Amino acid sequence: MAKCSNSLIGILNFVTLVLSIPIIVAGVWLSKQSNTECERWLEKPVIALGVFLLIISIAGLIGACYRVTWLLWVYLLVMFVLIVILFAFTIFAFVVTNKGAGEAVSGKGYKEYRLGDYSNWLQNRVNGSTWERIKSCLQSGKLCSKFENQFINDSVDKFYTENLSSLQSGCCKPSSDCGFTYQSPTSWTKTGNATYTNPDCNSWNNDPNILCYNCQSCKAGLLQNIKSDWKKVAIVNIIFLVFLIIVYSIGCCAFRNNRMDNYYKGY
Structure with missing residues (x-):
């Protein structure tokens, strides 16, 4: 033995x-x-x-x-x-x-994500300077550039049926409740003088270096990605x-x- x-x-x-x-x-x-x-x-x-x-x-x-x-x-x-x-x-x-999961959107093939749906511990991990480093990482990784190239030929109806990843949905396009008009995957026209209840609508910018990287939905998309990986x-x-x-x-x-x-x- x-x-x-x-x-x-x-x-x-x-x-x-x-x-x-x-x-x-x-x-x-x-x-x-x-x-x-x-x-x-x-x-x-x-x-x-x-x-x-x-x-x-x-x-x-x-x-x-x-x-x-x-x-x-x-x-x-x-x-x-x-x-x-x-x-x-x-x-x-x-x-x-x-805690936390994507919300199905009526008539859309993708889900959208809300930061408040996730645990407080995870939310605290994407605040302040930490998020600035993560955002830099996402930008240097050309997340939304690849997203645009992938769906550039989509019509608005076709785009709405796409199965987007949590990061693509949260960081590279505006939230559906903003009511923006689709021009291309990363270019949307805002409604003039509209008042938005979702702060992410004001954070959206068509500049490829901004888009929705400053949005709460982008942080939520990252947390959803982390959640899946941690599981x-x-x-x-x-x-x-x-x-x-x-x-x-x-x-x-x-x-x-x-x-x-x-x-x-x-x-």
Whole structure:
């Protein structure tokens, strides 16, 4: 049993070690290729994750294969903390993304989004200077330029049937309740001297660098996108948690067996 548990933990950590290498390489590649603020924020977490997996895998591999009890103890402690953090994050992700959804618009193929529909925690993440960085990211990523090129040949009737993404709907066109007249996907004519109940109507501008990037709907579209991604991440986390718990259990067996072996050798 001792050899079995140590062999299993060694094999599992060898697999994790191998997987950490392409993660580090991907992070370094991102740092070389990144041209926008969008891409730059991602590279450091990716490299950090890869380095963390590499170090913890080496610790587990040496501890299991060479029966280094103290190294296995450190490995199990880190694994336990990681399991707790992942479990807490998974619960947190489900809680903060529980609220908010797109609203169907009569006669339209797309949905529209309202910032107030989302959790307060998420709303606070898209305020002030944070939103300025996000907006810069969306602009440099040419979100609405690609949107315009994709639907430039649409008539107004055809455009209203399109299935737009949450970011396209929130950032690249005005809200339907503004009543603007369609000219092109990113060009709309405002009604003269009209009074709008939706503040986003006043924020809209046909300037390609402005459009609805300052609108509440754009922030809501981003939160909807984040919500969808976090739901997927939470599901992956659950699978990863099951894997970690299995590895942790095997590691505990290896640790216990190493202590027993060391005890009898000392005896």
